[in-house]
Amino acid sequence: MTTQPAGTTVHSSQPYNAEPPRTALADRDLTPVDAFYHRNHAAERPRLDPATWALRVDGMVERPATFSLDALRERFREHSEVVTLQCAGNRRAGLMEVADPPGETPWGPGATGTARWAGVRLADVLREAGVAPGATDVAFTGADVAEEADEPYAVSVPLEKALADEVLLAWSMNDAPLPSAHGAPVRVVVPGWIGARSVKWLERVTVADEPSRGHFQAVAYRLLPADDAPAPGRGVALGPIAVNADVLSPADGAEVPAGPVRVTGDALAGGDRTVVRVDVSTDDGATWHEADLEPQASRWSWRHWHTTLDLPAGTTRVVARAWDSAAGVQPADPAELWNPKGYVNNSWARVTLHAVASGGG
Numbered sequence: 001m002t003t004q005p006a007g008t009t010v011h012s013s014q015p016y017n018a019e020p021p022r023t024a025l026a027d028r029d030l031t032p033v034d035a036f037y038h039r040n041h042a043a044e045r046p047r048l049d050p051a052t053w054a055l056r057v058d059g060m061v062e063r064p065a066t067f068s069l070d071a072l073r074e075r076f077r078e079h080s081e082v083v084t085l086q087c088a089g090n091r092r093a094g095l096m097e098v099a100d101p102p103g104e105t106p107w108g109p110g111a112t113g114t115a116r117w118a119g120v121r122l123a124d125v126l127r128e129a130g131v132a133p134g135a136t137d138v139a140f141t142g143a144d145v146a147e148e149a150d151e152p153y154a155v156s157v158p159l160e161k162a163l164a165d166e167v168l169l170a171w172s173m174n175d176a177p178l179p180s181a182h183g184a185p186v187r188v189v190v191p192g193w194i195g196a197r198s199v200k201w202l203e204r205v206t207v208a209d210e211p212s213r214g215h216f217q218a219v220a221y222r223l224l225p226a227d228d229a230p231a232p233g234r235g236v237a238l239g240p241i242a243v244n245a246d247v248l249s250p251a252d253g254a255e256v257p258a259g260p261v262r263v264t265g266d267a268l269a270g271g272d273r274t275v276v277r278v279d280v281s282t283d284d285g286a287t288w289h290e291a292d293l294e295p296q297a298s299r300w301s302w303r304h305w306h307t308t309l310d311l312p313a314g315t316t317r318v319v320a321r322a323w324d325s326a327a328g329v330q331p332a333d334p335a336e337l338w339n340p341k342g343y344v345n346n347s348w349a350r351v352t353l354h355a356v357a358s359g360g361g
């Protein structure tokens, strides 16, 4: 298949779900395609022929239309954006330490990655079709059928987001043709929103006056109170990502020389917010010091940060938390975030480093 980095975790092979180790994400604006996480719901990956593929635009539009790949390329201008995708289940493993949400993938912190995506603006395609009055939502349907849903993967976003400049129908990832595993020939990219809305193997865009009734909109990817259970329409549909961060280097559990150690990580604000501050603590949050933020590759991408910690010999737990431009800050404790489907673990990032005194033995 691909040459994934050493330390990649394959959670399941059918459906294929895999995440890279933290170090593969560290200190790079763009995640190499081979290190990009895979999140699938269907056992079989659709293999669509770009020569015969067509996108249907229907529902509440004045001019329902079908576009071949060539027609999309010819009719609309190409745009690109650097965008971080992040699964709502990213860091679920931390919630599973509290209690097990049964049947869910135990994602570590690697269900996120950043790529340069290029394609056409969804807004341009919708304007060509003419959105009818009264429309409120835009649904995306993929070609894959998951066992748990018994229907093609389908979710929606509010019309307002669908019409935003940053939402793309992408055919390219990191300046190469979009790989089949990531949704070729065309996938949706919804910057700032949970990865689940960025539908792969896109076949249909449907304008409607209600959110999608698809399983992955109506039942899954919803936040439920701890004492509730998933059912159609229960809980709150997840949309914009909540502020989150991780320590990416040195690796969790690494041995490092005692003394000054450069520690780096990523942070993502979500929605149209930005990361404005990251704090690091070596005493479990009793005291914090502010890390330095790297420039952001785009307003839709994560923000890397770095700091230097003076580590005494022995074991230190390094804790990090990010703040966003709406003054949102990550909460300390995964226990208060626990929810039946195991989404949105944005509790403080924690890694353990073992510092070894050098010289003199």
Ligand SMILES: Nc1nc2c(c(=O)[nH]1)N[C@H]1C(S)=C(S)[C@@H](COP(=O)(O)O)O[C@H]1N2
Binding pocket: 036, 037, 038, 039, 040, 041, 042, 085, 086, 087, 088, 142, 143, 144, 153, 181, 182, 183, 194, 195, 196, 197, 198, 199, 200, 201
């Ligand atoms: N058609 C389709 N689109 C999909 C999915 C899927 O299973 N089928 N998974 C979604 C989820 S939950 C995430 S997090 C992202 C993952 O994208 P990637 O596999 O390219 O990283 O795709 C989204 N789009």
Ligand SMILES: [Mo]
Binding pocket: 039, 086, 087, 088, 089, 194, 195, 196
């Ligand atoms: Mo996801």
